[in-house]
Structures are given as structure tokens and as C-alpha cells.
Amino acid sequence: MSEPRLSSLHPGDSAIIRAISADEGLHHRLLALGFRIGKEVHLIRRAWFMGPLQVRIGTTEVIMRRSDADKIRVSRQTIQ
Amino acid sequence: MKCIALLGMPNTGKSTFFNRFTGASARVGNWPGITIDLMAAKIPLNGQVVRVVDLPGIYDFHGFSEDEKVVRDFLENNRVDLLLIVINGVQLERQLSLALQAQQLGLPSVLLLNMADEAKRAGITVDIEKMAASLNMPVAWISAKYGEGFKSATAVIAKALATSLPTDPATLRENLRADDEIEAAMEKIMVEAVQIPKTMPKGMSSTLDRVLLHPIFGLPLFFLIMFVLFQFIFTLGKPMQDGMAWLLAQLRNLALEPMLASVPTWLQGLLLDGIYNGVGTVAAFVPVIILFFLVMTVVEDSGYLSRAAFLMDAVMAKMGLDGRSFVMLLMGFGCNVPALMGTRIMRSRALRLLTMLVIPFSLCSARLQVFLFLITAIFTAQAAPLVLFSLYLLSFATALLTALLFKRRFPSTEPFIIELPPYRLPTTRQIILRAWHEVRHFLKRASKFITLGVVAVWVLTHVPGDVPPASADTLAGHISAWLAPVLSPIGIDAQLSVVLIFGFVAKEIVIGSLAAIYGLEGDSLMGLMAQKLDWVQAYSFMLFTLIYTPCLSAVATLRNESKSYRFMFASIVWSLILAWVVSFVFYQGARALGF
Numbered sequence: 072m073s074e075p076r077l078s079s080l081h082p083g084d085s086a087i088i089r090a091i092s093a094d095e096g097l098h099h100r101l102l103a104l105g106f107r108i109g110k111e112v113h114l115i116r117r118a119w120f121m122g123p124l125q126v127r128i129g130t131t132e133v134i135m136r137r138s139d140a141d142k143i144r145v146s147r148q149t150i151q
Numbered sequence: 152m153k154c155i156a157l158l159g160m161p162n163t164g165k166s167t168f169f170n171r172f173t174g175a176s177a178r179v180g181n182w183p184g185i186t187i188d189l190m191a192a193k194i195p196l197n198g199q200v201v202r203v204v205d206l207p208g209i210y211d212f213h214g215f216s217e218d219e220k221v222v223r224d225f226l227e228n229n230r231v232d233l234l235l236i237v238i239n240g241v242q243l244e245r246q247l248s249l250a251l252q253a254q255q256l257g258l259p260s261v262l263l264l265n266m267a268d269e270a271k272r273a274g275i276t277v278d279i280e281k282m283a284a285s286l287n288m289p290v291a292w293i294s295a296k297y298g299e300g301f302k303s304a305t306a307v308i309a310k311a312l313a314t315s316l317p318t319d320p321a322t323l324r325e326n327l328r329a330d331d332e333i334e335a336a337m338e339k340i341m342v343e344a345v346q347i348p349k350t351m352p353k354g355m356s357s358t359l360d361r362v363l364l365h366p367i368f369g370l371p372l373f374f375l376i377m378f379v380l381f382q383f384i385f386t387l388g389k390p391m392q393d394g395m396a397w398l399l400a401q402l403r404n405l406a407l408e409p410m411l412a413s414v415p416t417w418l419q420g421l422l423l424d425g426i427y428n429g430v431g432t433v434a435a436f437v438p439v440i441i442l443f444f445l446v447m448t449v450v451e452d453s454g455y456l457s458r459a460a461f462l463m464d465a466v467m468a469k470m471g472l473d474g475r476s477f478v479m480l481l482m483g484f485g486c487n488v489p490a491l492m493g494t495r496i497m498r499s500r501a502l503r504l505l506t507m508l509v510i511p512f513s514l515c516s517a518r519l520q521v522f523l524f525l526i527t528a529i530f531t532a533q534a535a536p537l538v539l540f541s542l543y544l545l546s547f548a549t550a551l552l553t554a555l556l557f558k559r560r561f562p563s564t565e566p567f568i569i570e571l572p573p574y575r576l577p578t579t580r581q582i583i584l585r586a587w588h589e590v591r592h593f594l595k596r597a598s599k600f601i602t603l604g605v606v607a608v609w610v611l612t613h614v615p616g617d618v619p620p621a622s623a624d625t626l627a628g629h630i631s632a633w634l635a636p637v638l639s640p641i642g643i644d645a646q647l648s649v650v651l652i653f654g655f656v657a658k659e660i661v662i663g664s665l666a667a668i669y670g671l672e673g674d675s676l677m678g679l680m681a682q683k684l685d686w687v688q689a690y691s692f693m694l695f696t697l698i699y700t701p702c703l704s705a706v707a708t709l710r711n712e713s714k715s716y717r718f719m720f721a722s723i724v725w726s727l728i729l730a731w732v733v734s735f736v737f738y739q740g741a742r743a744l745g746f
Contacts, residue, residue: 095190096498097566099166102188104570115357119366122465123474123567132571134461134474139566 075147078124078140080114086145087111093142101143105129112145152193153201153312154230158222158253159237160246161208164265168237168295169205172305189225197309201232212252213330220334226258227324232317234260235308240270240277240292250286256326259315260288261308267292267299356454356573363455369462376455380446381543382536388439389527396435396673403427403672417616421609424670429605429663432672436520436662441586443516447485448585452577456481457569464567470551471558473567476506480550483513484543486592487705491712502563504713508722509550511701511709514543516589517658522693524662528677529689538690542697549698549729596659600703604653604660609667611649621646621668641695641734642688642742651695657702687746691738698730 080086088110091101105128106112115125115132123134157172159165173192191204206225207218234253238246243264253260264270264277270292283290291307293300324331363369407427411419450456459481460474467477475496483490490510497503514522522542526535611627618624623632623645630652631638631645638648646668654661666672669679684692700706700723710719 093566097568098188099190100566100568104568115360116364116366118364118461118465119369120465122468123461125360125364125461125571132573133568134457134464134571135568136464136468136473136566139568 075145076141077112077114077126077143077145078137080112080145080147082114082116084147085111085113086147088143089146090144091142092144093139097139097142104133105131106143112143153199153232153317155201155203155233155235155308155312156225156229156231157203157205157235157237158249159208159265160210160239160249163208163237163239163246164295165208165237166205168263168265168293169203171295171298171301173203196305196312201312209249212249212256212327223327223330226318227320227327230317230320232259233308233312233315234258235263236260237263237265237295240264240266240275241273243275243277250288254286254288256323258318258323259311261311262286262288262290263304264290264292265295267294268297354573359574360458363458364461369458373459373462377543378536378540380450381540384439384442384446385523385536385539388442388523391438391442392435392523392527395438396432399431399435400673403431417613420613420670421606425609425613425667426602426605428666428670428672428676429609429660430601432524432666432676433520433601433659433663435673436523437590439523440516440520441589443519444485444585444589445582448582449577451482452575452581454572454574457571460569461571466551467554470554471502471505471561471563472509472554473502473565475567475569476502476509476554479506479510480513480547483510483515485516487511487513487515487701488708491705491708494712497565499563499565501561502565504718505554505557505561505563507709507713507718508557508561508725509553511705511722511726512546512550512553512698514546514697515658515701517702518697521654521658521661521696524677525680525684525689525693528680529684529686542693545694545733546697549733553725553729596657600657601659601663604656605663605667608649608653608660608664612646612668620670621649627668637731640739641731642691642738643695643734644683644688647692651699654696655700655703657704658696661696685746687738687741690741691734694737695730695734698726698733700726 075086077086077088088106088108090108091098091106093101110128113127115127117124117137121137123136124140126133126135126140157165157169169190169192173194189204189206191202193200193202195201204225206222209219209222211219212223213219236250236253238249250260250262262282270277277290277292279290279292289307289311291300291304293304363372365372403423407423411422414422456478460478463477464474467473476494479490479493482493487510490513491507494503494506494510497506522539526538530538608627611630612621612625614626615624622628627649628645631648634648635645638651643651646665649668650661650664653664665680666676669676671679680689706719706723709722710716713719
């Protein structure tokens, strides 16, 4: 996979945010929740039926739809 | 180019103001000294182009949250000609500090008191001149949401900008040095002395989540938990309700009847059989409603509602809604009015309208009273919780069906991102406050709608006075004869159809009206209902009551929140049609099957 997205992570994976290509409204919302370039995100679980993702960033847990998580490019990181 | 910076506490409507003030021209941009992007726009103001930048919402100039640091860094590195401080006009005592801090730092500022509409409703008045003089900065009222006061505020801003002296970043850096030193010291201590594990330890929340958000069992578990809670409310509430009814009957027999023995018979009838029985029968349900809200408060404050949003989002997305709409539906179980107002968190108007269209189908606590009464009267104790639960499921089903049918009219692409709080137990104080709030709410409605409604029903069913009460020759009899062609196919008789008319105003009146019509209360009224109605009729009546409209307050809220009479009427017409069709299908179907 050349360009992994937050939405393509598996439960239990961690990754670093590389770029956020969202419109301004979503961008602001993400910033407010702590989504910044260079920060580490951790995918906790995916809901059934193509439902939302549960993501942890810092100490904050967030749920977001896959379509929104698609807009966040990440680089995978192996857990040390 | 002159630069105006916009500052305020979070959730004061600062961004709403920014959007309105700058039109749609804003874009994200980089600023010296800070690492995050800020929204900014160039707008013409009084013949010159000025740049307006939206700073992050902060509580305190000297605070140490990330956003507070961003604001300080911005001011220490960028020349600003004017600071617009937006504060919530309803929370002046908490937010005025920001303006005073700006004044102390010598920042050229204009203070905008937002939410003028809410402040007016709350009866808050401000002596603008006096406030401006003591703050040494111009002050203006605005309503960012409705655009009120924008013209005069813009004039005030333009005038202030013309005479203001730009800030000097170097001086500010000097004035804020103490804060920066604390910041640096804090960072040093954090690095040297505090260890934060890279992955958070698996706490209680994540263990609970593993069970409650299970990919397969999560949703069945949610419905099971809800069912157990309703069973709990019903089982515990029944004796409380009986006790309350007994107390009210004692009060009538021992105190009110002897006291009113000397007044004319008709007045005695109105006061005792009408008002006292009516309000009393409703009041008997207050303990159950309090219990209901106690349980809801625990669920709401526990953080489980956000989990419900997570579980249900996939389903809701198919209906054109999202997980938040589901949470609002659940909130609507308490009362539809705050749930309707809660949709304000949605930015997309289409999503908001669609959610507002489905919320009235939420089985609110007022409707719960009606159902508790009829279910207790007509069904066995074993069947009762199941019947009630089926009504809750139908409440959902009608909401989802409505969304499914109308989603094409309200298309939305709003992102769905919400914070998931850790699980918490609510404090006793929170719970007690909530219960008290509900009692007060009931008393308020009792003093307004319920008493008036009960009196009106009593008059309709007792005028003219020379015929038997509630018979075909009374005013109510004429009205129900007129409604009979519509309501008899769904099994609703003459007396019940009068009750339904008043149920439009407030569902609490429904049971009170029955008491007023028959001059009975509590157990004897339940006995009569059990004689008059079989279970098919009762269930059909409950279906109709569930769906046909919430209440007048909810209708008024629909209108206020949507700003559209058309939307309000469409919502009423749709629920009336749906209510009739559902009841018709059920009633005729059950009869055809031989029940």
C-alpha cells in the first residue's frame, strides 16, 4: 500500500499522521480533537457493518466514520 | 494591511460570528510563531481591506492549554490592530474576565456581547455605556446566530479600528514573559520528572468497551440493557405509583370533601371530579417519571450514550442520519423539546431537519404516563413490561421509517466525529438535581397546561348540565360525533377522541381528562377503562397517542429551531397520517385475526 489512510489500519495498529486533506470545517474539528501532523494515532476497533472507527489520539478517544478517516493519511509504525 | 483578531471562550458563537462577519471568504493560513493553521479572511471595512483572523477559543490569556499557548504565541509574533472579544452575553460573570485581561495587557479591543436573543429572553440587560467606560473599550450587543446588531457592531468596529494603535509584539512578549517562563518550566519538569506511558494502560473503560462495543454482541446487549432498565422502572415504580394514588385519595376523602361540602354541586364537581381527579391522576405518575429520569441520568452521564452512537451509526447512516441522531432520539425518551434543541450541534441543515423530523416519534415521559396507566389497567403484570417495550420499539421503528422515506429530501455529507468519554458514575448531587428538575417541570406544566386542559375537558363533557356527563348530547359528544368517521375505524370511541384533541396540547392531560370525564380517579378509573376497552382497542389507542403528535411545546420548538412553518406543518401532517395508518392496520388486522 503506497498511501495508507487512517481508515485502512487494523484494530491494534498505531500510525503517525502525515497529512490531513479535509475541508476547513472538518479540519477545525480534527484540530480541536488533537489531530495534528506528526501525532500518533491508535486504531482501537471498527464497528460492525462498515460502521465508525474508534481511534485514540493522546489520551483522547474519538469515534469517526470511515469516510472521514479516509481523509487522514498516515504512515504505519511498528510498535516497539 | 490592518489586522483584526477574533478572540473568545470556546462555544460562545465566535466562529458563527467569524463566518457571518467575513462571508464565505475565509481560508486556512500559516502565521509566524505558531505551529497550527488559523482561519483568516480579507474583507472590505469602511473603504479599506482588512485581514480578520479567528484565534482558537480560550478561557484565559494566562492559561496553559495548547490553545492558550497558541493565542499567546500569535500575539507575541504578530502585530494586531484590533482585538474583537466575543463573549456569551448570558454568562457575563464568567467570561468578562477575558475582556479585563485584554484591557490589562493594553490590547486595543472591542467587546461583542453575543447571544443577544438568549440574554433578552433571560431578562439580562446591560448598561452598554457604563460597561464601555469601565472597560475602556467599545461594547456592542450582537446575535451571531440571527445576525442581529451586526450593522451597528460593524460601525463600532470600523470606528475603533480607525483610531486604534497597533500592538507591539515585543512589549507583549515582555508582559507575557511570566507566563512563558512558567510554560518553559512546566515543560522542563514534564520532560525530567514525569513519565507518561506510550500506550495508555488498559483501564476499566477499555475492558468495558471490549464487552459493550463487541462487534456482534454490542447491539443486542444495548437493547437488553435498555429492556432490563425499563423492567426495573416498571417493577419498582408500580408500588410507588399505588402509594401516591392512595395518598391522593385519602387527601380527597378526609380533607377536601368535608371542606367543600357547602359549595354548590356543580362547583364541587368541577373542583373535585374535574381538577383534583385530573391533576391527581397525573401526579400519581410523578414518582415513576422521577425514577425514569434517575435511570436516564445514570445512562446519560455514564458515557454509554456515546457508545450507543458508535454502535448505531452504521444503521443510522442507511437512514440518512448519524450516531448523534440516535442519541437525540434516546434523549427524546425524556422529553422531545430538549432533544430537538440538542440538534443544534449538527452543522448541516439537512441532517438537522431530518433528525428533527424523527425526534417527535420518541416515546417521551409524558406519553409514558398515558401508557403506564392504560397498560396497568388492561394488561397482566407479566405482559405489562413487554407491552411497554414493544411501544418503545415501535417508537424507533416509526422514527427510522420516517427517516428512510424522507432521507432523499435531506441529503447531507456532514462528517461524524465525536469524542468518546471514559465511563463515569454520576454523582448523587447530579442525580438529585435532575430529579428535582423533573418535579419542578411537572409542577410548572401542571399549573399551566394540565389544569386548564382538565377544566376545558370537564366543561365540554358537562355542558349542557341537564344531560348525562360525556353523553352524545354534550359539547364533547358533538365533537366526537364529527370525528367518529375517522376514529371509529381504528377503535377509538367518543370519549377517547375528545381526550386525543387535548392530548395535542400536552400528553399529561390525556389521563387527567379521562379522570375528569368519568369523575373517577386511580384504581376505580383503571377498573372502568378495563371494562370499556379490550386490549386491541387499548393498544390501538396507545399507538395513535404515540405517533400522532408530541405536544404543543414540541411543535413550537420544531418551528423555532427550523425557522419554518412549512417544516412544522409537514411534520404534523406526516405524523397524523402515519398514526392513523399504523393504528388502522393494527386494529383491523387484529380484529380480522379474531382478537
